[in-house]
Amino acid sequence: MDIRITQFSDSKSIDAKIIKSAGLALPTFGGWRFNFEKHARNAAFQTYVLVTEETPYAIEGCLIFRLKDEMEPYMAYIEIAPHNKGENRRFDRVAGCLIAFASRLSFIHGKDHFKGWLAFDVLEEREEDEVKLMTVYCQKYGALKWSGTTMVISPEAGEKLIFKFLEQ
């Protein structure tokens, strides 16, 4: 899917796309938190990467989506590349685009009452980081806190994210 992200240094809009990960060398740590290469081998997982048009082999962010019990959408893993974190990051909007894409998948694959509802867990090594991140998910992406570390994005919030990050 064609999308646009923003170059942090000059706010320039950059052509990018979210594609299935097949054929690409996925992150196996080296600054990343998750071993995407390993998880992508799980047949129950759908793995996607965000790349720019200009550098289609450089992964800017990764997403693993799963349909639990063949009906409940779940964002199993999401991470942006280490060079897109912090004050000197290369690109903005990478996380937003991937979360919006996962919401879109929850509309397409979710069944019955689960259509459009995206669940996920926020897990950090330190509890204060976890709380901080959950606040970001609430404020920036409209997620609801369910219990402990689990959050849910509703179809209304998901639709807004899809419009903001994938259709504008």
Next chain:
Amino acid sequence: MKKESDEILVEDIWNEQKKAGLKEFILSESAKQSEERRLRNELLAIQYRMQDYIESENPTNMLRLMDFVKMYLHTLNVTQKKLAELFEMKDSNLHKYLVGERKLNADLVLKLSSFSHVDPEYWFRVEVKNELIEINKEKAKAKDYQKYDYRNLLAAS
């Protein structure tokens, strides 16, 4: 440096009780939604599938206009006959357009767009996508078409 053993796995944080609790939470939140909102969720899913079909490079199955119209009819629980009435057309006539026996025209595209709340361009692009798939299949027979080369005309004259 991050090690394999440090990684948090999805399986580590899920158990049956948590799974059941989340299911209950989503069901109760979903129950609070209006009928209109629930219908919108279904309709958006079809729209996104249509967009993905148009953008797919090598679709495994060809989806005709009829397939997408059927998805809408199923979701809205109405028949094709009712749709034809709404469109002020004969059912048999509408059917011919939807299965590709007749080429789409602007009038029908605008009706489909108004009916589905999907950009008219998408309906056209489904038809164009399918034509491109057919052309790509025919490319395998490129040799059979070499006789239509303009140079054959020049050579004959």
